[in-house]
Amino acid sequence: MDPITDPGILDGYLTDASNLHGRASGLYRPRTPEEVAEVLAACQRTGTPVTVVARRTSTTGAPVPDGGVILSTEHLDRVHALDDVDAGVLLGEYQAGVERQGWMFTPDPTSRNECTVGGAIACNASGARTFKYGPTRPWVEAVQLVTPTGEIRWIDRTTPLPWPLPAWDEPKVKTAAGYYPATNLLDLIIGAEGTLGVVTRARLKLLPLPAAVLTVFTYFPDRASMLAFVVTARTMGPRCIEYFDRHSLDLIRGRVPAVPVADSAILLEIEHDGEPPLDAWFEALAAHGALLDDTIVADDDAGRAKLHAVRHALPATVNEIIARNGVQKVGTDFAVPAAALAEMMAAYDQPAQGSGAIATVCFGHIGDSHLHLNFLPNDAVELAEARRRYLALAQKAVALGGTVSAEHGIGRLKKAHLALMAPPAVIDGWRAYKRAADPNWILGRGVMFDR
Numbered sequence: 009m010d011p012i013t014d015p016g017i018l019d020g021y022l023t024d025a026s027n028l029h030g031r032a033s034g035l036y037r038p039r040t041p042e043e044v045a046e047v048l049a050a051c052q053r054t055g056t057p058v059t060v061v062a063r064r065t066s067t068t069g070a071p072v073p074d075g076g077v078i079l080s081t082e083h084l085d086r087v088h089a090l091d092d093v094d095a096g097v098l099l100g101e102y103q104a105g106v107e108r109q110g111w112m113f114t115p116d117p118t119s120r121n122e123c124t125v126g127g128a129i130a131c132n133a134s135g136a137r138t139f140k141y142g143p144t145r146p147w148v149e150a151v152q153l154v155t156p157t158g159e160i161r162w163i164d165r166t167t168p169l170p171w172p173l174p175a176w177d178e179p180k181v182k183t184a185a186g187y188y189p190a191t192n193l194l195d196l197i198i199g200a201e202g203t204l205g206v207v208t209r210a211r212l213k214l215l216p217l218p219a220a221v222l223t224v225f226t227y228f229p230d231r232a233s234m235l236a237f238v239v240t241a242r243t244m245g246p247r248c249i250e251y252f253d254r255h256s257l258d259l260i261r262g263r264v265p266a267v268p269v270a271d272s273a274i275l276l277e278i279e280h281d282g283e284p285p286l287d288a289w290f291e292a293l294a295a296h297g298a299l300l301d302d303t304i305v306a307d308d309d310a311g312r313a314k315l316h317a318v319r320h321a322l323p324a325t326v327n328e329i330i331a332r333n334g335v336q337k338v339g340t341d342f343a344v345p346a347a348a349l350a351e352m353m354a355a356y357d358q359p360a361q362g363s364g365a366i367a368t369v370c371f372g373h374i375g376d377s378h379l380h381l382n383f384l385p386n387d388a389v390e391l392a393e394a395r396r397r398y399l400a401l402a403q404k405a406v407a408l409g410g411t412v413s414a415e416h417g418i419g420r421l422k423k424a425h426l427a428l429m430a431p432p433a434v435i436d437g438w439r440a441y442k443r444a445a446d447p448n449w450i451l452g453r454g455v456m457f458d459r
């Protein structure tokens with residue numbers, strides 16, 4: 009295969025949602041696993057770096073090339089069977105297809121309509137429903153992998169690890185940071201951020217679609233009431249519990265009817281088989297001081313889609329603002345143990361001593377004690393200060409037993425934060441594994457950890 013070298017085309021592949029910009033000398037858009045293998049084998053021979061890109065919704069710079077060539081999965085785009093799909097298929101389109109036939113593929117990153125199945129696998133993506141169903145990993149049965157040396161093979165949980173991984177106690181929270189302490193090759197590839205092979209096709213695990221889903225969007229006058237409600241809600245079996253702080257509410261004002269003056273809002277999704285459990289939920293909401301008159305309830309797909317659109321609008325608006333301000337994204341992706349959530353949120357409130365105020369928006373997966381505090385710096389000075397605060401918050405999350413990335417991964421932008429959490433000996437062990445799998449370190453060079 010010959011690479012595309014037209015700068016006008018290449019330019020469209022040099023950035024991601026973090027707004028980091030890269031460079032590359034060529035672009036491959038293979039249509040088959042054999043073509044992927046041909047590119048990787050040739051690049052391995054010449055030691056040419058290869059960055060796998062899908063839809064570039066990553067927020068960490070992971071698909072942003074730093075020299076070498078780009079390998080796009082966009083033409084690996086066939087759905088072979090209900091549970092058998094090419095990596096470049098859009099996740100949301102795939103999910104809509106299986107849902108029409110009464111099935112559900114549970115991983116639901118907020119970016120589901122923009123990202124690919126392969127990207128979700130490479131990042132072990134999560135989403136709101138992760139609270140009930142976990143991240144992408146358990147929902148993948150097998151993948152077709154092209155190894156960094158150009159070998160094509162199907163792997164599943166019976167495929168042994170070809171080389172040992174270092175022992176590592178991951179934090180006991182939802183996490184997508186570093187190589188997973190896997191005991192088989194499939195579990196390692198899921199979440200390896202495109203550094204250990206190209207996923208070209210996947211066999212996925214589906215669940216029957218629930219009969220109905222009740223969606224509740226409610227407001228709280230203060231944080232203590234909201235947090236007490238979340239503790240109760242976790243025991244009531246919803247599939248998601250999502251949080252919006254008051255700055256988020258300011259951003260979505262106009263998209264939801266009559267947003268009241270409130271400290272925060274919570275979005276819940278509750279699966280049921282026909283009888284929406286409204287009484288139990290309203291009792292719990294009332295007991296914790298929720299603003300009942302302003303609470304919105306939807307028990308159909310259209311109502312749920314509207315509230316989903318509001319949830320999606322938040323990160324999308326944040327990304328638009330940072331792109332408009334010409335700065336890179338500084339947004340936390342930390343999860344902490346449930347018992348440490350209030351302390352972590354208090355740290356999000358406090359500007360570090362001596363620093364000026366920078367606009368922030370905080371929202372996310374509070375069921376998993378996993379919030380995104382997004383800084384909205386106006387210029388380079390505020391960007392530097394936001395990064396300083398971010399680092400202090402990452403140290404705090406780790407000290408509380410949390411992770412520096414619960415779902416977005418490490419990419420190029422969060423390597424220093426991974427090093428706060430994973431001891432040097434563990435990162436050295438990952439380096440040894442990577443060197444064995446990818447002798448010339450061609451795939452995702454500079455992603456997750458350095459050579």
Ligand SMILES: Cc1cc2nc3c(=O)[nH]c(=O)nc-3n(C[C@H](O)[C@H](O)[C@H](O)COP(=O)(O)OP(=O)(O)OC[C@H]3O[C@@H](n4cnc5c(N)ncnc54)[C@H](O)[C@@H]3O)c2cc1C
Nearest residue numbers: 062063064065066070117118124126127130133134202207
């Ligand atoms: C508005 C918005 C909301 C988001 N919400 C969420 C969320 O709720 N949960 C969440 O987890 N993430 C979220 N993300 C992050 C992002 O969407 C996910 O990480 C997604 O999985 C990336 O998929 P992609 O197809 O865009 O991959 P890309 O961004 O193109 O690539 C991401 C990484 O995966 C690698 N990769 C991609 N495809 C393959 C493949 N086939 N084989 C090997 N490696 C591959 C790339 O090399 C890169 O390292 C959000 C992003 C945005 C912009």
